[in-house]
Amino acid sequence: MSQDSPPDAAMQSVLPNSVGISLNACIKCNICVSYCPVSEVTDSFPGPKYAAPQSERFREFGYPYFQDPAGSNPPAPGRGRVPDASVDYCSGCRVCNEVCPTGVRIAEINARARALIVAAEGLSLRNRLLGRSDLLGRVGSVAPALANALLHHPLSRRLAAVLFGVAERAPLPRWHNETFSRWLKRTRSRRLRSERKVVYFHGCATQYYEPFVGMAAVLVLEHLGYEVVVPPQSCCGLPLLSNGEFSAAETYHRRNVAQFADYVQAGYPILGASTSCTLTLKEEAPELLDLEGDEGTQALKRNTWDIFEWLRERENQGQLPADLDPLNSGQEPFILPYHAPCQLRAHRIGKPALELLALIPGLDLRESHARCCGIAGTYGLKSEKYQIGMDVGAELFDFVAAQADTSDPAVQGSVSFTACDSETCRWQLEHGAGLPSRHPIELLAASYGLYDLQARQPLNEN
Amino acid sequence: MTDLLIIGAGLTGLFAACTAARAGLNVRVIAQGAGTTHWHAGTIDLLGYLPDGRQPVANWMQALGRLPPAHPYRLLGAASIANALDAFQQLAAAAGLPYERAAASIDSPGPSAPSQPIDREDDSRGHFTDIAPGRNGQLISPVGAGRPVFLAPQAQLAASLEDERPFLIIGFNGMTDFYPALIAENLRRQGRAARSASLPLSRLTSRRDHNTIQLARLLDQPAAQEKLIEMVSEAAASGERIGLPAVLGLKLHTRLLAKLNQASSARDRRKTPPGSPLQPSFSLFEIPTLPPSVPGMRLDASLRAQLTRLRVRVEIGMKVCGVRASGRRIEWIETETGSRPLRHTARNYLLATGGILGGGIRGDRCGRVKETVFDLPLTAPQTRSQWLRPLFLDKRGHPVFQGGVPVDTRFRPLGRDGAPVYDNLWAAGSVLAHTDPIRERSREGIAIATGFAAAHSVAKGQ
Numbered sequence: 003m004s005q006d007s008p009p010d011a012a013m014q015s016v017l018p019n020s021v022g023i024s025l026n027a028c029i030k031c032n033i034c035v036s037y038c039p040v041s042e043v044t045d046s047f048p049g050p051k052y053a054a055p056q057s058e059r060f061r062e063f064g065y066p067y068f069q070d071p072a073g074s075n076p077p078a079p080g081r082g083r084v085p086d087a088s089v090d091y092c093s094g095c096r097v098c099n100e101v102c103p104t105g106v107r108i109a110e111i112n113a114r115a116r117a118l119i120v121a122a123e124g125l126s127l128r129n130r131l132l133g134r135s136d137l138l139g140r141v142g143s144v145a146p147a148l149a150n151a152l153l154h155h156p157l158s159r160r161l162a163a164v165l166f167g168v169a170e171r172a173p174l175p176r177w178h179n180e181t182f183s184r185w186l187k188r189t190r191s192r193r194l195r196s197e198r199k200v201v202y203f204h205g206c207a208t209q210y211y212e213p214f215v216g217m218a219a220v221l222v223l224e225h226l227g228y229e230v231v232v233p234p235q236s237c238c239g240l241p242l243l244s245n246g247e248f249s250a251a252e253t254y255h256r257r258n259v260a261q262f263a264d265y266v267q268a269g270y271p272i273l274g275a276s277t278s279c280t281l282t283l284k285e286e287a288p289e290l291l292d293l294e295g296d297e298g299t300q301a302l303k304r305n306t307w308d309i310f311e312w313l314r315e316r317e318n319q320g321q322l323p324a325d326l327d328p329l330n331s332g333q334e335p336f337i338l339p340y341h342a343p344c345q346l347r348a349h350r351i352g353k354p355a356l357e358l359l360a361l362i363p364g365l366d367l368r369e370s371h372a373r374c375c376g377i378a379g380t381y382g383l384k385s386e387k388y389q390i391g392m393d394v395g396a397e398l399f400d401f402v403a404a405q406a407d408t409s410d411p412a413v414q415g416s417v418s419f420t421a422c423d424s425e426t427c428r429w430q431l432e433h434g435a436g437l438p439s440r441h442p443i444e445l446l447a448a449s450y451g452l453y454d455l456q457a458r459q460p461l462n463e464n
Numbered sequence: 465m466t467d468l469l470i471i472g473a474g475l476t477g478l479f480a481a482c483t484a485a486r487a488g489l490n491v492r493v494i495a496q497g498a499g500t501t502h503w504h505a506g507t508i509d510l511l512g513y514l515p516d517g518r519q520p521v522a523n524w525m526q527a528l529g530r531l532p533p534a535h536p537y538r539l540l541g542a543a544s545i546a547n548a549l550d551a552f553q554q555l556a557a558a559a560g561l562p563y564e565r566a567a568a569s570i571d572s573p574g575p576s577a578p579s580q581p582i583d584r585e586d587d588s589r590g591h592f593t594d595i596a597p598g599r600n601g602q603l604i605s606p607v608g609a610g611r612p613v614f615l616a617p618q619a620q621l622a623a624s625l626e627d628e629r630p631f632l633i634i635g636f637n638g639m640t641d642f643y644p645a646l647i648a649e650n651l652r653r654q655g656r657a658a659r660s661a662s663l664p665l666s667r668l669t670s671r672r673d674h675n676t677i678q679l680a681r682l683l684d685q686p687a688a689q690e691k692l693i694e695m696v697s698e699a700a701a702s703g704e705r706i707g708l709p710a711v712l713g714l715k716l717h718t719r720l721l722a723k724l725n726q727a728s729s730a731r732d733r734r735k736t737p738p739g740s741p742l743q744p745s746f747s748l749f750e751i752p753t754l755p756p757s758v759p760g761m762r763l764d765a766s767l768r769a770q771l772t773r774l775r776v777r778v779e780i781g782m783k784v785c786g787v788r789a790s791g792r793r794i795e796w797i798e799t800e801t802g803s804r805p806l807r808h809t810a811r812n813y814l815l816a817t818g819g820i821l822g823g824g825i826r827g828d829r830c831g832r833v834k835e836t837v838f839d840l841p842l843t844a845p846q847t848r849s850q851w852l853r854p855l856f857l858d859k860r861g862h863p864v865f866q867g868g869v870p871v872d873t874r875f876r877p878l879g880r881d882g883a884p885v886y887d888n889l890w891a892a893g894s895v896l897a898h899t900d901p902i903r904e905r906s907r908e909g910i911a912i913a914t915g916f917a918a919a920h921s922v923a924k925g926q
Contacts, residue, residue: 031502031503031755032502032675032754032755032756033497033498033502033755033756035675035677035756036498036502036677036756036761037498041673041678042677042678042681045671045672045673048673049673049675099781100497100780100781101497101498101780101781102497102498103496103497103498103499103500103822103823104497104823105496105497105783281802284801284802284803285802285803303802303803304803304804305803306803307803347781348781348802349801349802349803350781350782350783350799350800350801350802350806351801351802351806352777352779352782352806353779371772
């Protein structure tokens with residue numbers, strides 16, 4: 003819905019938004035408090051009900067920017083108008099939204115409150131850096147080996163902890179020696195050309211740290227007969243949103259809207275294997291940045307899919323190739339603990355990866371009902387929140403351990419991997435459960451005989 | 465294909481799902497948020513008050529005839545209700561959360577044996593030995609008032625007001641929304657011997673922010689259990705029965721309860737002069753609290769564990785936003801996601817969304833009252849001035865709360881013409897018309913009995 007004349011700043015500062023107005027639906031039933039994994043393990047966060055709907059009533063009405071109708075240079079919010087710092091301890095996992103029976107957008111209210119704090123008090127260098135995953139990725143990818151040696155050296159981790167407050171033991175990724183784009187370029191001649199096309203949104207993690215997830219996705223999509231188009235793209239902006247830097251996130255988002263506009267117009271689906279990126283394109287950016295009325299944003303939102311959500315549609319239409327082979331060669335069943343991350347559950351599409359992985363013969367899928375792994379993007383990386391993240395994740399780590407418990411005679415088979423749709427969650431899961439973790443698309447690609455699950459690389463090409 | 469898609473994850477939806485799955489149907493449950501089970505006292509209230517009655521109902525079976533003819537209980541009859549309750553008791557016992565007759569606790573004095581699994585070969589109600597079928601018990605409410613209850617979890621049985629033993633009501637300093645002195649005072653006003661004590665929470669935990677769920681999780685830990693037993697033993701005098709807030713653990717409360725009872729009978733033996741008769745040892749009970757309600761969450765968790773075993777998926781965070789019907793059949797429904805609506809197709813649909821509180825019925829500012837999923841005809845007044853009587857606590861209740869979806873004897877919603885609106889749509893629970901479950905104290909009875917009946921109607925039609 004584009005308007006000929008944009009509302010003036012004065013109007014905009016009092017316009018309600020769907021997030022803020024949702025607090026009126028809160029009946030203070032405490033279900034969110036019952037499920038909040040963070041307030042369960044720490045006193046630092048007072049719980050979703052107090053931090054979000056109850057406090058929001060006393061804040062500027064749901065609007066993250068302070069816009070003074072009188073002038074273009076907004077003053078910082080006065081005393082008592084800056085949200086209480088405890089709201090920064092919300093991890094943004096959105097479990098509260100999921101269980102809320104009346105539809106209050108609790109996690110988004112918290113994200114807006116954090117943005118208010120950032121607008122008033124500025125941002126630490128650490129949070130500024132953690133929010134810029136694409137920048138970090140790009141810098142490290144210039145010389146990945148050197149970057150890894152530098153970043154992962156115990157001394158530098160100690161320094162990072164002391165100087166920046168990045169937890170010493172937090173699971174940080176390693177730069178890959180080849181970015182996803184470079185792999186695409188190098189293997190261009192082998193890529194499928196077809197009338198049927200999908201667009202792939204790779205996200206920063208696939209681009210710089212785990213290009214093999216993108217490779218697996220491309221191989222599976224090509225196996226279905228689709229050409230995979232990967233246009234130039236920006237970070238989805240989620241790390242910035244969760245660190246309260248809304249204006250920088252808006253720049254990224256608007257860039258993506260422009261970069262994908264032609265494809266969206268042509269009706270190509272935009273697929274992503276990073277479930278938090280696709281969630282941001284679908285909902286987080288439009289809601290938090292007040293872009294719900296923006297036409298381009300709406301079009302991108304409508305065309306964005308989680309890759310398994312889209313594959314499930316193909317399966318429903320009978321278009322999914324059935325040549326799925328067992329992942330195990332021997333007699334032992336392949337036990338796979340699967341955790342649907344919070345960000346995937348926030349899509350509200352069910353658990354499509356679980357439904358499709360169930361098609362792999364001989365796979366003994368175990369569904370985790372844990373609420374959260376604790377990392378919540380960049381939350382669990384921060385020194386003051388690392389232990390909270392690990393305590394939150396204990397529920398999931400225990401679940402994985404129980405599946406692998408060989409002392410239980412009922413456990414037949416071995417657990418070599420876990421599966422999870424989100425990269426940061428996989429890193430946390432590996433850190434906490436001590437088992438390698440894979441994206442479900444890697445398992446599907448392996449089952450199609452296209453991908454080496456152990457070495458994390460495509461088969462029959464390089 | 466799904467045989468039965470249940471909309472709503474409260475007691476009605478979850479119990480109907482168990483019932484249908486055990487009858488061999490392929491069942492799925494979707495819901496907008498967690499069920500109102502989280503607000504329940506955890507007891508199964510059958511019928512506590514009649515529409516015009518001021519006195520509590522002593523025996524619900526004998527009172528059925530005095531309900532309006534279209535009341536769901538009248539559609540079912542006493543035998544069907546009793547069958548459903550039997551099935552519920554079996555299911556709960558299998559899940560490790562035994563329920564017993566609230567009126568039974570005084571008729572079978574002595575160490576009320578933690579329920580032996582009931583022999584199902586017996587006549588369905590034969591095990592209620594001396595107690596009249598349908599007789600309610602009287603337990604105490606969070607403020608110490610009498611509360612007519614039919615089935616209670618073991619942890620609440622010793623609260624019976626039919627028992628003459630003196631009360632010691634124990635609370636915790638620092639725990640919100642639980643007032644032992646108020647409860648004791650109200651009990652004394654009813655002619656009971658009662659005193660109260662407040663124990664310092666600091667002996668149990670160093671955390672300062674407490675709610676019922678956090679305390680319950682704390683008391684799942686052996687160290688905290690030992691400390692609590694010690695504190696309770698110090699506070700109690702011989703012959704007293706002890707009421708504690710319902711926080712004695714989420715997973716292991718039966719074990720803690722047994723330990724507390726053991727400690728209490730050992731204490732009684734020590735403190736009683738030799739030769740005097742021993743007091744009954746089942747002397748500890750939980751008093752339900754304001755939400756979040758631990759007994760309600762235990763019930764929810766037990767039902768969900770059973771559903772996992774029955775391979776029924778429960779997906780929450782799904783709000784219905786579209787329905788397609790052709791002729792007298794529902795073709796599909798759609799739920800909101802972060803992007804495009806998600807379609808769900810099933811052979812049958814069961815509406816278990818609850819009443820106004822649960823979100824199944826909503827009134828707007830203009831006085832219209834709507835059923836929120838299928839927009840079914842309601843019996844509720846459609847004029848705002850007729851919603852409520854002038855007195856808030858009017859004994860006759862308020863017309864808007866008595867409105868709901870009228871159904872036939874198979875629990876299919878009826879149209880204005882008195883015929884079923886759809887052949888594959890069913891309704892159960894608080895969404896039904898001609899009952900006011902909160903005021904009647906019949907919420908759980910309505911949920912269990914109508915959910916059971918509707919699930920069987922669907923199974924019969926398959």
